[in-house]
Amino acid sequence: xxxxxxxxxxxxxxxxxxxxxxxxxxxxxxxxxxxxxxxxxxxxxxxxxxxxxxxxxxxxxxxxxxxxxxxxxxxxxxxxxxxxxxxxxxxxxxxxxxxxxxxxxxxxxxxxxxxxxxxxxxxxxxxxxxxxxxxxxxxxxxxxxxxxxxxxxxxxxxxxxxxxxxxxxxxxxxxxxxxxxxxxxxxxxxxxxxxxxxxxxxxxxxxxxxxxxxxxxxxxxxxxxxxxxxxxxxxxxxxxxxxxxxxxxxxxxxxxxxxxxxxxxxxxxxxxxxxxxxxxxxxxxxxxxxxxxxxxxxxxxxxxxxxxxxxxxxxxxxxxxxxxxxxxxxxxxxxxxxxxxxxxxxxxxxxxxxxxxxxxxxxxxxxxxxxxxxxxxxxxxxxxxxxxxxxxxxxxxxxxxxxxxxxxxxxxxxxxxxxxxxxxxxxxxxxxxxxxxxxxxxxxxxxxxxxxxxxxxxxxxxxxxxxxxxxxxxxxxxxxxxxxxxxxxxxxxxxxxxxxxxxxx
Numbered sequence: 001x002x003x004x005x006x007x008x009x010x011x012x013x014x015x016x017x018x019x020x021x022x023x024x025x026x027x028x029x030x031x032x033x034x035x036x037x038x039x040x041x042x043x044x045x046x047x048x049x050x051x052x053x054x055x056x057x058x059x060x061x062x063x064x065x066x067x068x069x070x071x072x073x074x075x076x077x078x079x080x081x082x083x084x085x086x087x088x089x090x091x092x093x094x095x096x097x098x099x100x101x102x103x104x105x106x107x108x109x110x111x112x113x114x115x116x117x118x119x120x121x122x123x124x125x126x127x128x129x130x131x132x133x134x135x136x137x138x139x140x141x142x143x144x145x146x147x148x149x150x151x152x153x154x155x156x157x158x159x160x161x162x163x164x165x166x167x168x169x170x171x172x173x174x175x176x177x178x179x180x181x182x183x184x185x186x187x188x189x190x191x192x193x194x195x196x197x198x199x200x201x202x203x204x205x206x207x208x209x210x211x212x213x214x215x216x217x218x219x220x221x222x223x224x225x226x227x228x229x230x231x232x233x234x235x236x237x238x239x240x241x242x243x244x245x246x247x248x249x250x251x252x253x254x255x256x257x258x259x260x261x262x263x264x265x266x267x268x269x270x271x272x273x274x275x276x277x278x279x280x281x282x283x284x285x286x287x288x289x290x291x292x293x294x295x296x297x298x299x300x301x302x303x304x305x306x307x308x309x310x311x312x313x314x315x316x317x318x319x320x321x322x323x324x325x326x327x328x329x330x331x332x333x334x335x336x337x338x339x340x341x342x343x344x345x346x347x348x349x350x351x352x353x354x355x356x357x358x359x360x361x362x363x364x365x366x367x368x369x370x371x372x373x374x375x376x377x378x379x380x381x382x383x384x385x386x387x388x389x390x391x392x393x394x395x396x397x398x399x400x401x402x403x404x405x406x407x408x409x410x411x412x413x414x415x416x417x418x419x420x421x422x423x424x425x426x427x428x429x430x431x432x433x434x435x436x437x438x439x440x441x442x443x444x445x446x447x448x449x450x451x452x453x454x455x456x457x458x459x460x461x462x463x464x465x466x467x468x469x470x471x472x473x474x475x476x477x478x479x480x481x482x483x484x485x486x487x488x489x490x491x492x493x494x495x496x497x498x499x500x501x502x503x504x505x
Contacts, residue, residue: 012449043086044068104247113213114189115205115230121274123265125234126168126258129182135276136211138226143225151226154273154302155211156287156294157204158448161393162236163340165247168258173336177236177258178290204230208450209467210286210314211258217453219467222474223284227277231269231287231294235262238318239287239294241341263346266298270305283308284474288448289390292381296366297346300353300373311374312473316450317383317390321419322364322426329415332398334363367423371430378473381427382436382449382466383420383465385484389447391416410446424483436469436478440490456493459484 044065061082070077115134123131127376138148159178162168166177184200186192193201206212209219211228233240241260248255285302287295292315301314323331337343343363350369351360357369370379383390392403395415401408420437427433440446441456449457449466457466459482472479484490 008307012224035167042082042084065427090260113205113228117185117187117301118272118276120149120265120268123268124259124261125182126162126177126180126236126260127182127234128257128259131234131268132183132185132187133232133269134188136230137290138225138227139314147281148222148225149227150279150281152273152277152306152308153211153223153284153286154229154231155208156231156285156291156298157207157233158287158289158291158451159233160224160236161238161290161337162258163245163247163336164240164312165249165254165256168236168247169256179232179234180236183232183234185310187232204232207452208288209453210284210470215453217455218456221467221470226282226284229269229273231266231291233262233290235260235265237337237341237343238261238290239263239266240297240343240346241337243340243342245340260341260379262341263298263343266294266301266333270301273302274305277306280306280308282312282474284308284312284314286314286316286450287318288316288451289318292316292448293320294318296320296370296381297350299370299379300350303374303377304353304457305477311377313377313379314450314470314473315381317387318420318449319381319383319390319423320364320366320424322362323392324362329392329419330364333394336398364423367426367433368430371433376434377432378434378476378479379432380434380436380469380473380479381423382469384438384440384446384449385417385420385486387416387445387447389445394419420483424481425503427481428488434469434473434481435483436466436481437483438466438490439484439487442491442494455495458493460487 004057014310025368039460045062055106064078064081068075075085109245113136115136117132117134119130119132125131144151157178157501160172160176161176162172162180166489168180170176170180178480186198186200187202188205189201190203190205191201193203194197209215209217209221210223211230212220213224214220215224231239233239236258237243237260239262242263243260245258245260248253283302283306284291285295285299290353295313295315296318297320303311321330322328323334325331344360345361350366351358354369354373354480357365357372359365359369367379370377388409395401395412396403399415401410401412402410403409424435424437427435436449436457436459438449438459441449443456444451454465456468458464469479470484
């Protein structure tokens with residue numbers, strides 16, 4: 001449900017992108033005669049000041065200062081041209097900008113945008129620490145001209161689920177709770193994550209083309225320019241619970257109290273967003289994995305309170321399948337999360353607003369409920385046929401199947417495929433429900449189609465990928481659903497960014 005990335009390797013991404021955007025446009029050969037204009041005392045300008053300059057106004061020394069501070073030029077070579085650097089009072093002046101921000105923070109934020117932290121009153125993470133969200137406002141003339149300043153995308157973070165001591169304390173690794181220690185203030189700061197000397201940060205600022213400005217592979221969609229709200233995930237309940245639980249370690253007897261309060265956190269978030277964004281033209285609620293489930297379970301509550309002119313839902317790889325008895329594949333999972341997270345709280349609120357569709361005995365009916373409630377809203381889901389991550393969560397432990405055994409993995413995928421068949425049959429009954437289901441991508445256990453980039457999500461050899469599908473949803477075009485047949489050649493689909501990410505996983 002989440003993907004770990006090693007910070008030292010990922011360092012190459014923002015630096016490469018930075019050089020492409022800011023340096024290569026003006027040439028890379030430094031003049032050795034020192035004839036260009038130089039700063040009076042040869043003291044480094046701040047990175048923030050340099051980035052705010054127009055490339056046409058930058059001297060060769062300005063460009064070389066950028067190269068020096070980003071590793072593209074040695075201090076020896078720089079001083080051979082311009083003379084010794086002037087001493088400064090700040091011993092870390094080469095690592096920080098003029099306002100004291102770490103250099104990588106400044107670089108990555110300048111390219112990909114600045115996220116502002118907002119503490120949400122009354123909301124907490126699983127460990128009872130303060131819950132917070134992150135906002136990036138759409139600004140600038142062009143965004144105003146195209147109306148993006150009145151559009152909003154809400155992205156719910158992916159991550160593992162938990163319902164016992166090992167998984168809720170983080171001992172289970174990436175298959176356990178996401179962010180078991182809470183959300184740091186610099187959570188959406190990629191530069192801090194990349195800097196080994198700074199605690200905190202995360203890769204979430206670059207998690208998806210849906211929210212990433214200036215995507216390195218060019219996979220931007222409309223929402224890249226919208227107002228953005230990132231909803232962190234730290235409650236272990238796919239943004240859908242309301243229960244404080246106690247879990248005990250069978251070996252040591254130690255206990256923890258864990259707050260599965262994702263549903264009530266979302267209620268508090270919506271209350272804040274109602275004030276922060278009183279006028280919304282277009283609203284997209286989306287997320288992947290656990291965030292995809294949370295998108296589905298909370299869409300109505302966002303839609304009801306925020307009152308946009310137009311709304312869209314995109315659930316990436318967080319399906320809830322219909323299950324009414326133990327003969328249904330996902331029934332045991334439903335029973336478990338109902339017990340541990342008290343999902344009846346959220347289900348009860350949905351049921352009260354829409355008594356015409358009974359979801360109390362079958363949470364999988366939420367698709368039908370939303371289709372009937374919002375017939376003019378494009379509601380979409382996407383996932384891979386050979387997703388071995390979410391399918392493992394759904395069935396492995398409940399059917400005593402070993403995910404390390406290839407033969408038993410195929411059994412898990414058979415259960416997954418059966419449930420997809422039933423879900424597709426439901427979606428085919430409604431004009432406002434659509435799906436995009438490619439076969440396989442050799443990244444992140446073939447889990448989540450909208451993370452990192454769209455390469456590898458193509459439908460056969462048509463050239464259509466999940467980005468095209470998303471654009472159709474957003475543009476109000478008649479949305480065609482896609483379910484790719486078995487396509488072993490998908491295993492050969494790759495490019496530079498996919499290869500890089502696979503190194504990081």
